[in-house]
Each structure stands twice: as structure tokens, then as C-alpha cells.
Amino acid sequence: MRSAKSKQRINEIRTPARSKQNLFQGERDPVQVYCRLRPMQRDSDTSCIKIISPTTVLMSPPATALSYRNEGNRTMKYTFKEVFPPETNQQEVFDKVALPLVEGLLKGKNGLLFTYGVTGSGKTFTMTGEPNNCGILPRCLNIIFKTINEVQAHKYIFKPDKMNMFDIQSEAEAMLERQQELHKFKSGRKNNSNPDLAMSDTELTKINGVNEDNQYGVFVSYVEIYNNSVFDLLEDGPPITKNLPVKIIREDAAHNMYVHGVTEIEIKSAEEAFEAFYLGLKRKRMAHTTLNAESSRSHSVFTIRLVQAPVDEMGEAVIQNKKFLNISQLSLVDLAGSERTNRTKNTGQRLREAGNINKSLMTLRTCLEALRENQVNGTNNMVPYRESKITHLFKNFFEGEGQVRMVVCANPRAEDYDETLQVMRFAEVASEVEVAKPQVNDVAASIGLVSGRRKANRLFNAARDNIMRADAKDLELDLGLVYSLGPDFPSLELNSSQASHIIKELMAHLEMRLSRRETLKRSKDIKDERLRSSLLELEKESLEVRSENASLRGQLASAERRIRALEERLTATENTSLSHQRKLAELTDYTSSLKRELQEKELLLSQNKLDKEKQKKVLERKYHNKIAAEHEKAKEIHSEKERLKNAIEEKENRLRIIAEALGGDRGDHDVGTKTHGDMGAQTRDFTPGSTPRALPAHLLTPFTTGHHGRETKDTPTSRRGVAVAxxxxxxxxxxxxxxxxxxxxxxxxxxxxxxxxxxxxxxxxxxxxxxxxxxxxxxxxxxxxxxxxxxxxxxxxxxxxxxxxxxxxxxxxxxxxxxxxxxxxxxxxxxxxxxxxxxxxxxxxxxxxxxxxxxxxxxxxxxxxxxxxxx
Missing domain, CATH: 2.60.40.4330 (Kinesin-like protein Kif23, Arf6-interacting domain)
Known part of the structure; x- marks a missing residue:
């Protein structure tokens, strides 16, 4: 947690234009929206837009448009700050739209300018232009360096601190870095700039009213937002490389949004600025589509940051205090064109790019609508800036202070009516959003510095150089401006002896001059004593201040080193935290998947176990039932065998008794015949549908051998043996x-x-x-x-x-x-x-x-x- 002292230091470091005391105070200006019409490409094309006044256009839907079928033949009027007809040149557009933003930039005010429209409506032409006909961006760079050419600070006096602020270095430290850069300079480096975009000096107009008591430094950065990801187009690497790392958007100590780790190049001339611009332009993503041969597939943001700080009372060096810095920013945004898939017939990567472009533009429109509703109704609803990188980056312009301007580029062809209608509606919404006017405080006046210090120092140096010359003895100096002993001497001509009064007047004049001289001498002595005492006191105070400054500088240096170490540790910790969060998310997903698999397998195992238990119980029950049934059957069969055996034995006994009884009366032949006849009768009494209650043992086993295992003539032998049941x-x-x-x-x-x-x-x-x-x-x-x-x-x-x-x-x-x-x-x-x-x-x-x-x-x-x- 930061202490109150550190918070106070941060508030002192903020520029006056961005401090909290100036937010949402004072007057507010609406977003100024301009309209520029593109010339017709072919003579056979029909126009659906008509200019009826310098600020109003009339749109008439053609019969082929989708809006014509839905809304009928209804014309609509749209009003802008100014409408530029197709014959308007680039200089007129710059003077009306961008020149006030450049003037505000030099005075310490922020500005935002973006071009909006459908694909092929002339946005990139308006922003960049073409050789020998440059657009807004090159003209801004040319006029800025034309104006501040004489008041620029030496290179590396202002140095970015990678946290959206700047450090002020001494002249010796800046010179050391310039020498290191000179050793690293390669003579064979290519120049990426286009000399056709650099205008001649006769076409440039210098902006008046620049504070000459400040020193200025210009820094540029160039980023693109492609598929809702931010890429640095000026990062070190091959000029044509496309594999750039993704950057993130962060918030600085003054609650301003910026691209973290973006490359900021200090520029000292318009040629260096064009070189940086064309390096980024080569890396920018362009593609061929059905509607445009060179269609921008990303939003490009070219940012110019102007750093100014007052010089000291001697008018030479910059004051080494960050709280006196004034940082102003001008962002030039070339938005990618909105397009419909049914017209472009895009597929694959181009379709994905078009979807991201339309989504970001829709988010921009949603944010402006929510901001307008909050301003009109006095509500405090959340504005979804974070849903898109382009709105997240420029959140400060809409909720803070500055100047916002938009150029709506429209193609008046009838084929583009439906897309142009949506652009006009968006412009109507944007023109109703208000932004607070920026306020600039004079820092030099607040600390007691008199204006004109640099000019006075320049005149003093010129006079000193003139005195040091060899012919300086003939130089006439007017010392009357410093000392004056009285009026001029009277006339000393004596024409007659009666002119004694002239001598008296001369004596009186000389006495007056002598008294005046004595008075001046006394005054001079008194002033010398006062000056001597003042110098002694100032010397003592200077010694005390110097010792205090030395200790404070040591503390400041240690604090800065500690802050840098903490910032590096913070960055490393953030990166480690992000990697740990990614690993944690991956491990969490993997753990959840393993848990799901484990639960599924446990369910399957429990189901299998239940099925086996049920099957086991069923089989055990069947087994026990079968065993019991087998025991019962065995008992029944055993009892039945015993009963049949007893019955057979009883019958055999009876037959034997009968045979013995009959044997006494008849012969053996009769007994045998009768016995055989009785057996035949018994056999004839047996029918297939009935079962005899009792049969002899030899009839119950027809396939067995005779009595006591011997075969007889009457009992045939069995071929199959005992029947198994x-x-x-x-x-x-x-x-x-x-x-x-x-x-x-x-x-x-x-x-x-x-x-x-x-x-x-x-x-x-x-x-x-x-x-x-x-x-x-x-x-x-x-x-x-x-x-x-x-x-x-x-x-x-x-x-x-x-x-x-x-x-x-x-x-x-x-x-x-x-x-x-x-x-x-x-x-x-x-x-x-x-x-x-x-x-x-x-x-x-x-x-x-x-x-x-x-x-x-x-x-x-x-x-x-x-x-x-x-x-």
C-alpha cells in the first residue's frame, strides 16, 4: 500500500491538464463530426447523397437498397460540423479539422482524431494521403517541427520511464547517451521515409503563440489493433516482419490508459517521423478484398506526444523537476472499414478479420450511446470500454478532457447506401457526446519565473559576443540608461562682458551635479553594503540548500533505484502470476476431467458389483433349489424302488407258491405253459397309454440279462445295455x-x-x-x-x-x-x-x-x- 507521501508525490507529478481538479469542470464541447464525400469512380455510378448546405447532406435510398424495401422511399437529412464536397483538397481538410488540434497540442491540450466509414470510402487517403498529395498525418508532423524547430530540447533530455511518464536528465547524461547512440549507428541503415510526403517550406505555415520559455521534445508511437489484439509496429526487428508480440493496455499513476511496453521514438525532424511512420506502415496488415484492392484489416493508431518543460531563470537549462512537465498527446486513428460478408464474399482468415472489425466498431458505437445516455439523463451506467481494445485505449478522451474530432468518409454510390446509412447514424450519435474542455495552467508564472527569459538570455549572449570582438572599442554604449546626474550643461558661449549670469548658472549646475553625485555615491555605498550582506546571506542559504540538495539527491537516487527494482520485480511477479494462473487453470481442468472419469469408472464398478451380487444371489438360489429338488427326487425314487422291490418279491413268492402247488397236480410242462400264458395275458393287458401298477422285474427290465446274470433261451439279450434315465x-x-x-x-x-x-x-x-x-x-x-x-x-x-x-x-x-x-x-x-x-x-x-x-x-x-x- 502506498503511503500518503508517495500519493502526494504522484499528484504533484501529474500534468495540470490531467489533474483531478480539472476533470469535469468548466465548459464542455461536443464531439465535432465532419463529413467528406469521395468522388465517383465511374461516370455510370448513381449518387445517393446530395449536399444541400455546407453542413447538411440528404440521403435518398435507391430501389436496390435493403432499406428501401424495409422503410420505403424515405429521404433523411444529416447535419455535421462541416461537409467537404468531393472536390475539396487535402489542405482545406487539414486546416478545418486537424490544425486546431495541433495548436492545442502545442499549448498542452490532448486531441483525438479518427476517420470512420465503410471499406473503400477514402479513410486512409484522408489520414495518410499519397505521394505529392499528403494527408492529415504528414501535415501535422511537418507543421509541428516547423513551429518548435528553434525551441527543441537536446535529444535524451526527456527520457520515457516505461510507465507513461518521462524523466528529465541533465545535459551531461543526455550527451553521454547521444555518444552511445553515435557508436551504435550503422551507416548502411535504410531510410524508410517517403520524400514525396515532406512538403516544401513555402507550403508550411508556422503556428504563432508558442511559449518560447519552454523546451520541447516530440515522441511518436505506432500501434495497430488486429483481431482485438494490440501490436507494436515500431518494435525492433526486421522491417517486414508480421510476427509481433501482443501488447497489453494498462493504467498509469495518473489514471491514463496506455499500451504497456510500446516503443516510443524521440523525433527531431519531420524526416525522422516519416521514417518511423513508413516502418510501421510496411508492417501494417493490408489485404485485397472484393470492395477494395488495399483494404486495412486493422485499426492503426499513430500517437504524437509533446513534452514541454520551462527553462530556469537564466533561460538556458530545463528545470530538473518532473512536476513542471506538461505532456500533451495527439492520436491519429485510421479505423478499419466496416463491411458486409454477403458483399465481400470473404472466407477463412478474411471472414474472421471482418467479424472482429465489425465487433470493435459496434462496441465503439455502444460506448458512445451509453455515454450520451449518461450525459443526457444524468445517470451513471457502466460504459463497456473493456469489451474492445480501441475503446479501452481511448477511455480518457471520452471521460476526461480534450478535443475529439471525427471525419466520416462516405462513398456516395448507390451500391453502398445500406452501409453508409449505418455510418451516418453512428455519426449522429457521436455528435451528441460532450467532452470537457482542457484547461492549461502556466507553471512558470506559478513559481515566479518571468516570461521572456530565453529571449533576454539570447540578447545578453549576443551583446557579450560583440564586446569580446576586436573592434568592440568603437562600440557606442548608452550609459544614460544606467546613471543620470541631471540635465545637459547650459550654453558656455560668452558674447559680452555682461554675460556673468551664465557663469553663475554654470556654477549652480556644477554644484547641483556634485550634490547629485554625492547622493548617488552614498546611495551606491548603502546599496553595496546591502548587496554584500544579501550576498552573504544568499551564500549561506546556498550552501545549506546545496547540502540539503545533495542529501535529497542521494535519497532520490536511492528511492528511484528502489522504485525501478520494485517495478522490475512487479513486472516479473505479474508475468509469473499470469503463468501460474494459466497453469492453475490447466491443472484445474485436468483435475476436473480426471474426477469425472473417476466418478464414471466408480459408477461402472459399483454397477458391475451390484450386477454380480444379483447374479450370484440368483445362481445361489437356483443352486439351492436344484439341490433340494434333487434330494427330494432321490428320496422319492429310493422309496419307490423299495416299494416296487417289496411288491415284486411278494409277487414272486406268490407265484412260486402257486407253481409249487400246481406242480403237484400237473406236470412241469403245464406249469411252464401256464406260467407263460399268464405272462402273455399280463402282457396283453398292458396298453401304450397306460402304465401297469406292478410288473415283474424281468418285464420292467427287458434289455437286461436273465436271472443271476445268465442268458436263457426265452429272454433275448440286450444290445444297448441298461437304459440311463x-x-x-x-x-x-x-x-x-x-x-x-x-x-x-x-x-x-x-x-x-x-x-x-x-x-x-x-x-x-x-x-x-x-x-x-x-x-x-x-x-x-x-x-x-x-x-x-x-x-x-x-x-x-x-x-x-x-x-x-x-x-x-x-x-x-x-x-x-x-x-x-x-x-x-x-x-x-x-x-x-x-x-x-x-x-x-x-x-x-x-x-x-x-x-x-x-x-x-x-x-x-x-x-x-x-x-x-x-x-
Missing amino acids: NPRHRRSLSADGRGWVEHAPNKIVPMGTVMKPSITNSKYVNKLTNVKDIANPKLSKYCLVSQEQDTDGELETKLYKGDIVPTCGGGAQVIFSDVEMLKQFSPSKDRESQTNRTSGCARHSGKRRDTGFSPPQTPTNTSKKQRVDDD
Whole structure:
């Protein structure tokens, strides 16, 4: 935080024209707007603008204009400070528009002049001109150096401090820097100026009223605003380079806006100024468009800063005090032309440039409208200066004090009517904005310096040079202006003896002169004593002041060194802070993206975990249910086996008893025949649609061997061995009430047996085309039906059964758990084997169910899985 003493120092350093006590006080002047019409390019072009008075133009919309269709054939009048017809020359425009700004610049006042208009309306011609017909900018430079040529300070007396202010150096320090520059000077340096723009001395008029008791220094800078970025056109580097660093706009200690780090060149002649101007003009961005062969693609700002400081009482050196500096500024702005894309047909880089140009011009118009509303209504609404670099840079001119003038360049062609209409409306808004008049204080008079010091010193030096010459003894000096002892002597002619009165008069005159001489001598002695005492006192005061000045100069030098070090540290800290802020923003974005990715992955993991938990619970529940069902079935089968075994044993005992009883009465042949007949009767009583309640053991196992493992003649041998049955899958398991997916072909041959499962609550599909056919929470069972012909030519049907388990990806997978095989064959194919087998058992159907585990080649009942996903 700055102390009160430092704040007081800053306020003393400010120029009187920019101090706060002068802001918004006194009278105010509106922005002066001038209009200049461009001559018609072709004789066939039609004009839509007519000059009806020296200050008014009339615009008539052509039938091809967009405004004609929207607003009708309505003419509009626009009033300006002055209207320049097409035949007006450059000198007349300069005298009316820019000459008052140059006069104010020499008196310490700020000025702003900018040209505004559509592309190809003559803005650059008005500002710069062409060879042998220079515009406003070269004429301003010529007349400034013509006026202050005799009162310019030596180079490097005024030195920019990079903070929009200036330091005052002594003559010795300035001479040392001039010598260093002389050593660095290169004789082969090219001259970038155009000699055709330098006017002859006969065309120049010197501005009167310049304060001759001041010394002046002129500094110029040249910047362009391209795509809302500020570039320094005078920065050291190759003359034609386009890769310039971007500059920033900052605010100085006096609350004035300036381009930080811009190159300010001290100029001593108009030729040096033209050289700097043409160096920047070569770097300025120009391009060819449909409407203009050399169209400015950026806003250019050429700034002339005039520094003036009073000389001391001897009229020679500048007073070494920054608070006596007076800094005035004249900014000449060549705005880029507004354009419409539908006319220029721009694309790519040109389209982007046009968009930025139109946006900055729109921001300028918005700022002027807001400023006018605040001034008219007395409000304090915020003016959006910071939305554009061009308005941010010239904020001080509209809210501070100075002179603002605008030249509206218009092309009267009918094709440009719509664009020119917007320009006229903007000029109408700008003419209603008021700016405070600048006030200039005489610093020299406030500190007791008498005017004419420089001229008196020049006359004194001329007189001293004349006295030092060899023929100075013949020089007549009028000492009567210094001392006078009385009137001239009377006549000394004595014509007669009666002329004694003449002698008396002469004596009286001599006495009077002697008394006057004594009086003057006494007065001289008194004045000498007073002067001697005054000189002694002044010498003492001078010694005290010198010692105090030496100490103050040491303190000032240390303070300046400390300030420079702090400024350098501040600049380095700002740059470091900006880089840290950029890095922080990048790391923040990267951290937020990582957090989002982490949250997404955590959500996916939690979802997968929940899906696995659900799947695990479902599988555990199914497993426990299956285990329980298997245990129950095993118990039932075991009890049924025991019951059947007991029943068979009881029947065999009964038959044996009957056979033994009958054996006593009949022969063995009869017993065998009867027994065989009884067995045949029992066999004939068995039908395919019914199941006997109790059968002998040898009838229940027709494909096994005889009693005690021996083969007999009546019991045929089995070719297939013991039939294997899967007790886990029965018809009741197929119709368990849950949802089934029955996957079968369109043309399937019906088997028509009880072994074919009757599946209820099933969904029939013949082809799996969508994952929703299986991934359905209401469906939990899957059955794949296939029919094929075996090697014997018989029809064989296979049913692959499994459980549907949902997957984490939103699909489903099938875990096969059983295979049922239904095979149909003809009973008349092998009659001998049928006959032999008929003797052992009675066949009641030509269809059988094979429940042995004969899985297909791809899916198995235990390890193979079929996955159905979205793909």
C-alpha cells in the first residue's frame, strides 16, 4: 500500500491538464463530426447523397437498397460540423479539422482524431494521403517541427520511464547517451521515409503563440489493433516482419490508459517521423478484398506526444523537476472499414478479420450511446470500454478532457447506401457526446519565473559576443540608461562682458551635479553594503540548500533505484502470476476431467458389483433349489424302488407258491405253459397309454440279462445295455410356471408323444435377431429344439435346456444344464430282432426317450455356455 507521501508525490507529478481538479469542470464541447464525400469512380455510378448546405447532406435510398424495401422511399437529412464536397483538397481538410488540434497540442491540450466509414470510402487517403498529395498525418508532423524547430530540447533530455511518464536528465547524461547512440549507428541503415510526403517550406505555415520559455521534445508511437489484439509496429526487428508480440493496455499513476511496453521514438525532424511512420506502415496488415484492392484489416493508431518543460531563470537549462512537465498527446486513428460478408464474399482468415472489425466498431458505437445516455439523463451506467481494445485505449478522451474530432468518409454510390446509412447514424450519435474542455495552467508564472527569459538570455549572449570582438572599442554604449546626474550643461558661449549670469548658472549646475553625485555615491555605498550582506546571506542559504540538495539527491537516487527494482520485480511477479494462473487453470481442468472419469469408472464398478451380487444371489438360489429338488427326487425314487422291490418279491413268492402247488397236480410242462400264458395275458393287458401298477422285474427290465446274470433261451439279450434315465428332468420341470424361450425352426415334425414337453408360458422364436428376445426379466428358461436324421435314417429330436442369466453389459447368457433326445424308429424294420425282443417284453410304442447325457457338439450340460449379447 502506498503511503500518503508517495500519493502526494504522484499528484504533484501529474500534468495540470490531467489533474483531478480539472476533470469535469468548466465548459464542455461536443464531439465535432465532419463529413467528406469521395468522388465517383465511374461516370455510370448513381449518387445517393446530395449536399444541400455546407453542413447538411440528404440521403435518398435507391430501389436496390435493403432499406428501401424495409422503410420505403424515405429521404433523411444529416447535419455535421462541416461537409467537404468531393472536390475539396487535402489542405482545406487539414486546416478545418486537424490544425486546431495541433495548436492545442502545442499549448498542452490532448486531441483525438479518427476517420470512420465503410471499406473503400477514402479513410486512409484522408489520414495518410499519397505521394505529392499528403494527408492529415504528414501535415501535422511537418507543421509541428516547423513551429518548435528553434525551441527543441537536446535529444535524451526527456527520457520515457516505461510507465507513461518521462524523466528529465541533465545535459551531461543526455550527451553521454547521444555518444552511445553515435557508436551504435550503422551507416548502411535504410531510410524508410517517403520524400514525396515532406512538403516544401513555402507550403508550411508556422503556428504563432508558442511559449518560447519552454523546451520541447516530440515522441511518436505506432500501434495497430488486429483481431482485438494490440501490436507494436515500431518494435525492433526486421522491417517486414508480421510476427509481433501482443501488447497489453494498462493504467498509469495518473489514471491514463496506455499500451504497456510500446516503443516510443524521440523525433527531431519531420524526416525522422516519416521514417518511423513508413516502418510501421510496411508492417501494417493490408489485404485485397472484393470492395477494395488495399483494404486495412486493422485499426492503426499513430500517437504524437509533446513534452514541454520551462527553462530556469537564466533561460538556458530545463528545470530538473518532473512536476513542471506538461505532456500533451495527439492520436491519429485510421479505423478499419466496416463491411458486409454477403458483399465481400470473404472466407477463412478474411471472414474472421471482418467479424472482429465489425465487433470493435459496434462496441465503439455502444460506448458512445451509453455515454450520451449518461450525459443526457444524468445517470451513471457502466460504459463497456473493456469489451474492445480501441475503446479501452481511448477511455480518457471520452471521460476526461480534450478535443475529439471525427471525419466520416462516405462513398456516395448507390451500391453502398445500406452501409453508409449505418455510418451516418453512428455519426449522429457521436455528435451528441460532450467532452470537457482542457484547461492549461502556466507553471512558470506559478513559481515566479518571468516570461521572456530565453529571449533576454539570447540578447545578453549576443551583446557579450560583440564586446569580446576586436573592434568592440568603437562600440557606442548608452550609459544614460544606467546613471543620470541631471540635465545637459547650459550654453558656455560668452558674447559680452555682461554675460556673468551664465557663469553663475554654470556654477549652480556644477554644484547641483556634485550634490547629485554625492547622493548617488552614498546611495551606491548603502546599496553595496546591502548587496554584500544579501550576498552573504544568499551564500549561506546556498550552501545549506546545496547540502540539503545533495542529501535529497542521494535519497532520490536511492528511492528511484528502489522504485525501478520494485517495478522490475512487479513486472516479473505479474508475468509469473499470469503463468501460474494459466497453469492453475490447466491443472484445474485436468483435475476436473480426471474426477469425472473417476466418478464414471466408480459408477461402472459399483454397477458391475451390484450386477454380480444379483447374479450370484440368483445362481445361489437356483443352486439351492436344484439341490433340494434333487434330494427330494432321490428320496422319492429310493422309496419307490423299495416299494416296487417289496411288491415284486411278494409277487414272486406268490407265484412260486402257486407253481409249487400246481406242480403237484400237473406236470412241469403245464406249469411252464401256464406260467407263460399268464405272462402273455399280463402282457396283453398292458396298453401304450397306460402304465401297469406292478410288473415283474424281468418285464420292467427287458434289455437286461436273465436271472443271476445268465442268458436263457426265452429272454433275448440286450444290445444297448441298461437304459440311463436323468431323474432331474421330467415333464413337470418343463412346465414349472416360469417364462421360457422356445427356440425352434419353423417346420418341425410333431412327435405326438408324452415325452415331448408341453411348455406353457413360453415365448416362441425361430431366429434370435435381437437381444431383447432373451434379455427379459420375465424369461428365465431356454429350450433349443433341433431335428435331424441319424445314420439309420430315423428321425431324432434333441432339446437343449438351460438357464438364462443376465450379463453386466445389458445382455444375457445361457448356461445349458440338460439335453433330451427323442428318437422315432419303425418297428417293422428288423422283424427278427423285434420277434425275439417280443418274447422277452411287450413293446407298447415305437417312440422312446433317451435321457442319457448325449450333449451336442458345441453346447454341453456342464461346461459350455452360449452368450447372447448386443452384437
